[in-house]
Amino acid sequence: MGQTIIEKIIAHNxxxxxxxxxxxxxxxxxxxxxxxxxxxxxxxxxxxMGFTKVWDPDKVVLIYDHLxxxxxxxxxxxxxxxxxxxxxxxxxxxxxxxxxxxxxMTEAGYVKPGDVVFGTDSHTTTxxxxxxxxxxxxxxxMAAILGTGNLWVKVPExxxxxxxxxxxxxxxSKDVILRLIGDLGADGATYRALEFTGTAIDExxxxxxxxxxxxxxxxxxxxxxxxxxxxxxxxxxxxxxxFQKSLRGDEDAHYLQVITYQAEDFVPVMACxxxxxxxxxxxxxxxxxxxxxxxxxxxxxxxxDLQAAAKVLEGKTVAPFVKLIVTPxxxxxxxxxxxxxxxxxxxxxxxxxxHPGCGLCCGRTGGILCDGxxxxxxxxxxxxxxxxxxxxxxxxxxxxxxxxxxAAGKITARI
Amino acid sequence: MEQxxxxxxxxxDDIDTDIIIPTEYLALKTIEEMKQYGFSPLRPELAAQIRPxxxxxxxKNFGCGSSREQAPEVIKALGxxxxxxKSFARIFFRNAINNGLLLIEQPDLYDDMKEGDTIAxxxxxxxxxxxxxxxxxxxxxxxxxxxxxxxxxxxxxxxxGIG
Amino acid sequence: xxxxxxxxxxxxxxxVDSVRAGDIHTVNLDRMMSNDGTTHLTVDMxxxxxKNPQIADVKKMVFIVDHNVPSDSAKTAGSQKKMxxxxxxxxxxFWEGKGVCHQIMMEHYVCPGELIFGADSHTCTYGALGxxxxxxxxxxxxxxxxTGTSWVLVPxxxxxxxxxxxxxxxxxxxxxxxxxxxxxxxxxxxxxMEFDGEGAKTLSVNDRMVLCNLAVEAGAKTAIFEADExxxxxxxARGRKPKAVFHSDPDAIYxxxxxxxxxxxxxxxxxxxxxxxxxxxxxxxxxxxDEAFLGSCNNGRIDELRVGAAILKGRKVxxxxxxxxxxxxxxxxxxxxxxxxxQIFMESGAIVMNPNCSVCWGSCQGVIxxxxxxISTGTRNFKGRAGHPSSKVYLGSAATVAAxxxxxxxxxxxxx
Numbered sequence: 001m002g003q004t005i006i007e008k009i010i011a012h013n014x015x016x017x018x019x020x021x022x023x024x025x026x027x028x029x030x031x032x033x034x035x036x037x038x039x040x041x042x043x044x045x046x047x048x049m050g051f052t053k054v055w056d057p058d059k060v061v062l063i064y065d066h067l068x069x070x071x072x073x074x075x076x077x078x079x080x081x082x083x084x085x086x087x088x089x090x091x092x093x094x095x096x097x098x099x100x101x102x103x104x105m106t107e108a109g110y111v112k113p114g115d116v117v118f119g120t121d122s123h124t125t126t127x128x129x130x131x132x133x134x135x136x137x138x139x140x141x142m143a144a145i146l147g148t149g150n151l152w153v154k155v156p157e158x159x160x161x162x163x164x165x166x167x168x169x170x171x172x173s174k175d176v177i178l179r180l181i182g183d184l185g186a187d188g189a190t191y192r193a194l195e196f197t198g199t200a201i202d203e204x205x206x207x208x209x210x211x212x213x214x215x216x217x218x219x220x221x222x223x224x225x226x227x228x229x230x231x232x233x234x235x236x237x238x239x240x241x242x243f244q245k246s247l248r249g250d251e252d253a254h255y256l257q258v259i260t261y262q263a264e265d266f267v268p269v270m271a272c273x274x275x276x277x278x279x280x281x282x283x284x285x286x287x288x289x290x291x292x293x294x295x296x297x298x299x300x301x302x303x304x305d306l307q308a309a310a311k312v313l314e315g316k317t318v319a320p321f322v323k324l325i326v327t328p329x330x331x332x333x334x335x336x337x338x339x340x341x342x343x344x345x346x347x348x349x350x351x352x353x354x355h356p357g358c359g360l361c362c363g364r365t366g367g368i369l370c371d372g373x374x375x376x377x378x379x380x381x382x383x384x385x386x387x388x389x390x391x392x393x394x395x396x397x398x399x400x401x402x403x404x405x406x407a408a409g410k411i412t413a414r415i
Numbered sequence: 416m417e418q419x420x421x422x423x424x425x426x427x428d429d430i431d432t433d434i435i436i437p438t439e440y441l442a443l444k445t446i447e448e449m450k451q452y453g454f455s456p457l458r459p460e461l462a463a464q465i466r467p468x469x470x471x472x473x474x475k476n477f478g479c480g481s482s483r484e485q486a487p488e489v490i491k492a493l494g495x496x497x498x499x500x501k502s503f504a505r506i507f508f509r510n511a512i513n514n515g516l517l518l519i520e521q522p523d524l525y526d527d528m529k530e531g532d533t534i535a536x537x538x539x540x541x542x543x544x545x546x547x548x549x550x551x552x553x554x555x556x557x558x559x560x561x562x563x564x565x566x567x568x569x570x571x572x573x574x575x576g577i578g
Numbered sequence: 579x580x581x582x583x584x585x586x587x588x589x590x591x592x593x594v595d596s597v598r599a600g601d602i603h604t605v606n607l608d609r610m611m612s613n614d615g616t617t618h619l620t621v622d623m624x625x626x627x628x629k630n631p632q633i634a635d636v637k638k639m640v641f642i643v644d645h646n647v648p649s650d651s652a653k654t655a656g657s658q659k660k661m662x663x664x665x666x667x668x669x670x671x672f673w674e675g676k677g678v679c680h681q682i683m684m685e686h687y688v689c690p691g692e693l694i695f696g697a698d699s700h701t702c703t704y705g706a707l708g709x710x711x712x713x714x715x716x717x718x719x720x721x722x723x724x725t726g727t728s729w730v731l732v733p734x735x736x737x738x739x740x741x742x743x744x745x746x747x748x749x750x751x752x753x754x755x756x757x758x759x760x761x762x763x764x765x766x767x768x769x770x771m772e773f774d775g776e777g778a779k780t781l782s783v784n785d786r787m788v789l790c791n792l793a794v795e796a797g798a799k800t801a802i803f804e805a806d807e808x809x810x811x812x813x814x815a816r817g818r819k820p821k822a823v824f825h826s827d828p829d830a831i832y833x834x835x836x837x838x839x840x841x842x843x844x845x846x847x848x849x850x851x852x853x854x855x856x857x858x859x860x861x862x863x864x865x866x867x868d869e870a871f872l873g874s875c876n877n878g879r880i881d882e883l884r885v886g887a888a889i890l891k892g893r894k895v896x897x898x899x900x901x902x903x904x905x906x907x908x909x910x911x912x913x914x915x916x917x918x919x920x921q922i923f924m925e926s927g928a929i930v931m932n933p934n935c936s937v938c939w940g941s942c943q944g945v946i947x948x949x950x951x952x953i954s955t956g957t958r959n960f961k962g963r964a965g966h967p968s969s970k971v972y973l974g975s976a977a978t979v980a981a982x983x984x985x986x987x988x989x990x991x992x993x994x
Contacts, residue, residue: 024557037441041484048568050575067442069902069929069943071650073966074442076868076947083898097900097929122432122482122506138484138510140567147571152557186429187476191505220479220504275429291659321666323675325648335924338915347912352648352675352932360648363438365942367648370655383433383480385456388652439651 002250004158005225006193009133012243013116021157021254026150029059030132031110033119035101036064037362038139039082042120045143054089055149061093061110062086063101068357071365089146099330099356102126102214102298106206107330112236113228113244118145123298123380125221128194128213129206130236131228131247136217156222157256158193159184160249163200165263170415172308173208174300174378174398176200176261177215178269182279183259190220192256195249200263201226206235207302214299215380218276268413270376271396274384282401282413290374290395293318293406294387296327296354297361297379300399303336305378309403310342312415318350319409325367326351327359349407363387376405417538421470421496424461425530426454428474432507435478435486449485450492467494470536472528474500478507487511497536499551501525512558513567524549580827582735583802584770587710590822591693599734599831607638607722608692608821613679614643615939616697618657620716620723621664633668634726641665642682643674647934650942677907677933680704680875683711684787685909689813690805691822695722700875700957701800702793705771706786707813708805708823713794733799734833735770735826740777742841747991749885749975750781750788751877751955755846757789757838758796759856767797769833772826777840778803783812784881791876792957795853845990847953848973851961859978859990868950870895870983871964872976873904873931874938877955880913882976887919889980889991895927896986902944903928904936928983940964946971953982 003011003018011019013027034042039062054060062082067075079096086094095104102123105111113131118124120142127134137151145151161180167173181188194216201209209226216224226232227248233240249255268282295301295309306328318324326346328334334356337343347353352367359366361379369375369388375395377387382394395411404415433456440452453462471490477500478486487510490498497517511518517538524534524542535543542549554562564570572578581589581596589597591605612620624631633639641661649655658674665672673682679696680703688694690708694701697719704711714722722728744753758765771793773786781789786803793801803809805823813820845859872878872886883905895901903923905911911933914920923930929944937944938956946952946965951972954964959971974982977991984994 024555037438038483040444045568049571050577051571066438069900069931069937070945070947070965071942072442073945073947074444075945076950076965077444078442079900080947096897097927120482122480124482136482136506138482138487138506138513140484140513141509144567144571147575186479187502187504190476190502220476222505321662321672321674323648325675331924334930335921338921338924344912344915347908347915350676353911354648354932355929363433364442365648365650368651368655369649370652370659373655373659381431381433381480383431383456385437386433388655390456392652 002252004193004249004253004255005195005227005247006133006156006158006223008247009114009116010155012114019155021155023155024152025155026152027116028150029118029145030115031059031061031117032142032145033101033105033124034060034062034142035066035121036078036082037066038120039078039085041139042142043081043085045140046146049143049147051147054146057090057092060091060146061105062091063095063104064097065100066358066362066364068097069355100298100358103329106130107332109237112238113232113240114247118151122217123214125216125223126210126214126298128224129209129226130232131226131244133223135223156191156193158195159189160195160197160255160258162258162260163198163263165200167200167263167266170268171266172398172400173204173211175266175269177212178271178279178396179266181215181219181277184219186218186275186277187220189216192221194221194224196224196226197249205304206231207304211299218380268398268401271382273393273395274382276382282397282411285411286413288411290322290376290405290410292323292367292369292373292375293402294325294360294367294375294377294379295399295402296329296359298329299380300378301327301329301333303333305399306337306342308400310345312400312403313349313407314345316349316407318406322406322409323367324351324406325354325360327354327366328356330356360387376402376411378402418535419496420533420535421468422533423470423472423528423530424465425528426471426473429476429479430473431480432478432483432486433480436483436489441483441485446485446488446492450489453489453493462493465493465495468496469494470496470534471498472525473498474525475502477503479504482506484510487514487516491516499524499542512561515562515566519551521549521551580829582772582826582830583708583804583824584710584735584800585732586824587691587693588730588732590691597732599732601732602729603732604727604729605693606727607695609638609640609687609694610719610722611640611642611679611683611694611696611701612719613698614645614658614661616716617641617661620720621660623720628724631724633723636669638726639670639723640683640687641670641672642679644677644679645935645939646942647675647932675932678875678878678935680791681906685816685907689818690809690820691824695719695728699794700791702798703787703791703875705790705800705802706783707809708803710800710802712800733768733770735772736766737832737835738771738773739775739835739837740773740840741775741837742777742839743780744840744843747977748843748845749977750785751975752846753840753843754789754792755848755856755973756843758792758854761796763795763852763854764797768799771798771801773801773803783809784879788876795957845975845978847978848959850959850970850972853959853973859974862972862988863990863993865988866951867899867953867982867987869900869944869946869952870979871902871937871944871952871954871956872979873902873906873936874956875906876957877976878904878906878910880910882955883914883919885976886980887922889977890926891922893926893984895983899983899986900944901928901983902931902937904931905933907933937964953979953988955979
């Protein structure tokens, strides 16, 4: 009996010959990601549980991103709690202002194909872009992992998504995942693994795959996996070993469902307020007046995203009375965008460029809106009240579409 | 068999974690400070109206969104006895179990339920609403172990030889 | 009887031949600036307190959103929306996210000889171009907006004669803090600080802005430099012409005169919680810091970014320090990108933010927490200005701030 990618990873990790959906397995954790919002709670639970040291400091990464820069007086308390924990447990992988956790985990080489990784943030699914099993957990479970190095998981069923062909030029991977979420529904993949395959996926950059893996959680998925390939190896600055090379769904593996798409059929889409699965073609929303555009987040704040936006905005300006806020995903992304001129193009067009971090996506600062305002954003969630009051309308879109909307001052599919 | 009754508040489908507790309030120091903002984007008055022992009944995909464990903690701190929904998002489900918040999956109750009415819950057996019985499944064994230990923190304390 | 520059500007604006200190005159305002700190209040009054209101001359009005950018709350967003909608409806020049208001005013509007009201205390910055700029409340601003006029009590002028040249490693900010330390936080209350002398000629418009901007911290109504060739060149480069170029008459009356020898100035710092608690920076060296801030309408221009970058080049920000670098405007930001300064800051581990008031205003980015210490190039170190009431703010030059960010404690650049 063949296996899916997630089954192979869990079996390999737990040194079992094979596992099947529904099995409860205790996995050995290869890496954990702790973020600044959750760190005080993690530390409290860790101490309450009676632990005095973490099982392996090298496997722990602490990242400040939601609260950088601090927007409220108590925000810096989280840094202080984090810094004290770093000292107490002799942690060495700490990022205090380098960008969004999920970007850094892969970009800085903390996650490799086949790894089992947990993070105190739901978008931890992102690392599936390099073929790792990664998912979000709460702070209590994180505290338990810090003490023990392991966690129980239920082996999920797998939904296979096949996309063959070549995506149209106006379509980004964001449009692909939005369409899929729309087709599956916001709970369509709950407790399932998604597995992506096909020539269109092969053609995608790791950054584009990251966008898809990142948003898998919006369909409820436990994780989203891509087979590691040469691009993955290059991105991770590693060569793939036998196990990592084996991480592809077997022909005779059991899939709960197989969904196939023809790449040429995709068009630019948006998730409309206030559900991630309320997907419409951008062309159907043409002309809707907007107040703000946000390009950034762990979903779409990478170099290729900023370049796509810069390409659209080259020689143009943001529409009068409309704000364009650009928040690169990481320090490295910022530096690369600066080096290639994308940042300058965006700045000249009138963008407000902030320091890398979660920014507006996490709704604490970075462009909060008020009643009656409408925003087009490249992040992952358009939940009620996520970026201000519950009367703010959030439309999720690709960076290219978002940039075009910023220039037009309204929703437009004319990239 | 554990039994209890409670007054019901109904919520819809896809009640996300940002509705349960918005990010704006996540850096408050304690759950006690946070709980007044529970459900504020959707129903700002609700947190003040909830009384200990009340029950939430909701549609599908309750707790979708972020991994914030403050979500089940806030619900518990508000005094909610249990949440009954058509389905739960997975991170929320784990977080609730780890904090000893009882979650019950029931596909039909929500469609029949009227807010303000009272229901009787028999754990691992059924929910009684106006004489009609809605069956509920038993929890998986490994989760029962965590709940029996009194939550994950207590389970770990026991492992570490404390209390 | 001779007049000072400030008196001549008021006389022109009042349409009279001469004015004397103590006179009250009705003046025509050349320009009015309002930012997101208070414009929503002005708009509320406009609609609710006035009958059939109208704006005297929209061309005189400039609205600038700079205090909380990007917005940090729905309340802030609501205030800014009110301002934006008003500007759009009335055709008022509107700037959002393009920089700190005074920097934008200097880059795009201020001309020598103008009388300008701004609903912000640091409007005195405009004296760097020989204009009379002063801060007013939103009621005064509203009156000016609907009538095009206001009343002014002609202030006395205090003359600051600058001699010599600043030594290497000492900056206009050290000079101005030294002056404030000497004369006190109310040393020139309701008076005009007029800077002149050979030392003034050694200062660029950027440098002069640093001096004029902080004048309000000594209580001044405004500060002013003669619009000399340096000022006129700044203006020409931006395609603007002076309204009038005034010189103080030899027999003008000054309330007091001071002389400062620039060559004697040393790096200084203002200690918490008063701008005039000025000591040589060497006296506060060793104070542990949590955050450092390079930016603001006082010290966020290309000159200061160059100074900061020169220090940061090849160095790292101390692990426990958050170093915020915030260019004063988009123009400054772009130039700093083109000169490679931003790259240096990013490589050093700094947090580079979009142009705005930032932590100088204590809101929305870089807010400091309980008992934390900030060293800043901002305008004020008042209690709680940058965050928690128990936090402390030291003021220093860009060089001192950058060096401290590297060391993790207050130090001067020569100590690295």
